[in-house]
Amino acid sequence: MITVGNKIDVEINKRLMLANRGYFGLKKQLSSRYLTLQTKTKIYKTILRPIISYGSESWTLTKLQENKLKIFERKILRRIFGPICENGVWLSRYNDELYTIYGDTDVVKVIKSSRVRWLGHLFREKELDPCRKVTLTKIDGKRKVGRPPIRWMDSVEHDLKTVGVYGWRRKAEDRSEWRRIVGAVKACNRL
Numbered sequence: 767m768i769t770v771g772n773k774i775d776v777e778i779n780k781r782l783m784l785a786n787r788g789y790f791g792l793k794k795q796l797s798s799r800y801l802t803l804q805t806k807t808k809i810y811k812t813i814l815r816p817i818i819s820y821g822s823e824s825w826t827l828t829k830l831q832e833n834k835l836k837i838f839e840r841k842i843l844r845r846i847f848g849p850i851c852e853n854g855v856w857l858s859r860y861n862d863e864l865y866t867i868y869g870d871t872d873v874v875k876v877i878k879s880s881r882v883r884w885l886g887h888l889f890r891e892k893e894l895d896p897c898r899k900v901t902l903t904k905i906d907g908k909r910k911v912g913r914p915p916i917r918w919m920d921s922v923e924h925d926l927k928t929v930g931v932y933g934w935r936r937k938a939e940d941r942s943e944w945r946r947i948v949g950a951v952k953a954c955n956r957l
Contacts, residue, residue, distance in 0.1 A: 774825050782838055785817040789842060796845045806846045807868065814842060815873060822877040823884035826916040832874045839873045840864055871952050879952040881922050886944040889935060929954050 789796075792813065796806050818835065827835075843864045849856045865872065871879075891898040901919065926934050929950050937943050951957065 774827075775831065777821070777825070778831050778834060781818050781820060781822075782834065785814050785838065788814050788817055789845075793845065796842065797848070803846065807870070810842055810846065811870070815839075815876065818873055819877055819880065823880050824918065825877065825881070826918050826921045827874070827877065828916065835873050835877070843868055875952050875954070875957055878925050878957055879948050881918075882925060882951045883944075883948045885922050885934075886938040886941075886948070889938040890941075925951060925957060928956050 792809060795801060795809060798806075801809075818838065825831075840861055844859060847859060847864060847867055849858055851857075859867075888895075888898050888901050923934070926932075926947070929947070931937065931947055931950075934947075937947060
């Protein structure tokens with residue numbers, strides 16, 4: 767869904783609603799004692815996470831939206847890994863404990879790495895490709911007064927700078943180098 771400005775909240779809420787439906791449909795399987803933790807996490811990664819991240823290559827996320835996505839993911843992980851019993855008292859697991867047990871990248875890092883992957887794909891396209899033209903062309907003119915909405919390109923370039931990638935246009939032409947950069951974005955703890 768393309769909107770004027772940074773009104774991506776509608777799309778994110780729609781994705782979370784659809785993933786929530788899938789979550790409630792799989793609730794018994796995610797809390798089942800007959801399935802291993804590995805199988806449950808595989809169910810999450812192959813069924814629910816693609817529902818959340820469908821079309822996320824074009825998103826520009828604010829901190830509030832990132833938190834919404836992480837909260838939903840932690841809800842699923844709490845269902846998969848369950849509470850912990852200490853001295854006869856059942857306690858919910860802490861967030862960092864959940865991600866340590868999970869051992870994979872969170873949904874926000876997956877989205878950011880897919881945006882970087884998409885940027886490399888766009889840059890290697892032909893010059894006359896409409897998608898490349900719309901994304902990579904600088905538009906002349908003034909923006910509205912006040913805090914400007916986040917641009918997709920600025921957001922992706924910020925992610926690349928956080929990882930330590932400068933001169934991305936030259937590096938995007940080499941596919942193997944770009945795959946390494948996408949992996950670095952997925953593994954970066956500062957994002």
